[in-house]
Amino acid sequence: MEIPLAVEAGATGIPEQAQDGDAGYDLVAQEECVLGPGGGRATVSAGIRLAIPAGFAGLVLPRSGLAARHGVTCINAPGLIDSGYRGVVRVALVNLDPHRAYVVRRGDRIAQLVIVPVEAARFVSTGDLPPSARGAGGFGSTGR
Numbered sequence: 001m002e003i004p005l006a007v008e009a010g011a012t013g014i015p016e017q018a019q020d021g022d023a024g025y026d027l028v029a030q031e032e033c034v035l036g037p038g039g040g041r042a043t044v045s046a047g048i049r050l051a052i053p054a055g056f057a058g059l060v061l062p063r064s065g066l067a068a069r070h071g072v073t074c075i076n077a078p079g080l081i082d083s084g085y086r087g088v089v090r091v092a093l094v095n096l097d098p099h100r101a102y103v104v105r106r107g108d109r110i111a112q113l114v115i116v117p118v119e120a121a122r123f124v125s126t127g128d129l130p131p132s133a134r135g136a137g138g139f140g141s142t143g144r
Contacts, residue, residue, distance in 0.1 A: 003115065004051040008088060011047025012106075015113050024061060024112030027091055035095035035102045041075055044104055046089040052115065054083050059114045060091055066110070071097035074111055081113075089113075 005014060013028030030047035034040070052058050058081030062073040075094040091111045095102045104110060134141070 001053070001056075001115070003053070006049040008045070008047045008049070011045075014048060015046075024114050026063070026109040027060065027089065027111045027113055029091075029104050029106055029108045029110045031104075032106055033104050035072060035093060035104065037095060037101050038098050039094060039096070040101065041092065041094040042104070043090045043092050044110055046091060046110075048089050049086055050081065050089065051086065052081060052083045055117060055120075056083055056115055057081060057118045058089075059116055060089070060111050061114060063109060063112055070100075070102050071095060072102050078114075079111075083118075 007014060008030070011030050013026075013030075015025035015027060017025055027046040027048075030045040033042045033044060035042060050058065060074060060077070060079030060081065062077050067073045072093055072095050075092045079092060081089060093104065093110060
């Protein structure tokens with residue numbers, strides 16, 4: 001699938017897979033910022049605009065290494081890019097490390113983009129739902 005992409009003036013780093021066959025395409029920071037310890041956050045430009053085809057969406061997901069090594073993740077994971085959106089892709093980052101600030105530098109890989117198909121749904125009001133094995137069990141109802 002081809003996705004039209006516009007790179008903002010002065011931006012570097014179009015989305016790329018780290019390895020052939022990877023589902024995610026790395027998004028690269030186009031600006032520097034400091035994420036303070038204990039919840040410091042910022043939205044960071046990836047410097048690109050996309051034209052995702054109708055019937056698909058982009059999901060912005062955390063990079064596992066960034067989360068595991070530094071406690072930095074995407075605050076709204078997954079971030080959703082609708083097919084009709086044409087603005088600059090920005091990544092909402094948060095630093096969960098309670099003691100250390102994290103410096104985001106221009107050129108850092110900060111998140112990954114996954115393109116997924118989206119099925120159109122039509123909701124139909126009904127009095128009763130069909131039964132299921134789980135039923136109405138919610139948070140924690142299936143055990144540890």
